[in-house]
Amino acid sequence: MTPARGWDQAVFRCGRCGTEHTATTEDDYLKAVGAHSDAHALWGRLNPIER
Numbered sequence: 453m454t455p456a457r458g459w460d461q462a463v464f465r466c467g468r469c470g471t472e473h474t475a476t477t478e479d480d481y482l483k484a485v486g487a488h489s490d491a492h493a494l495w496g497r498l499n500p501i502e503r
């Protein structure tokens with residue numbers, strides 16, 4: 453595994469629920485973002501937001 457140069461760690465902060473996830477690799481970051489997006493999609497279907 454060769455970490456991308458300059459990649460130390462990144463914090464993903466969700467603008468919808470404020471959840472923060474610190475990722476140490478780009479792969480981890482993308483995975484966390486993807487999983488979180490899926491979670492929101494699921495929550496949205498379970499608890500439709502009234503507008």
Ligand SMILES: [Zn+2]
Pocket residue numbers: 466467468469470471488492
């Ligand atoms: Zn969120």
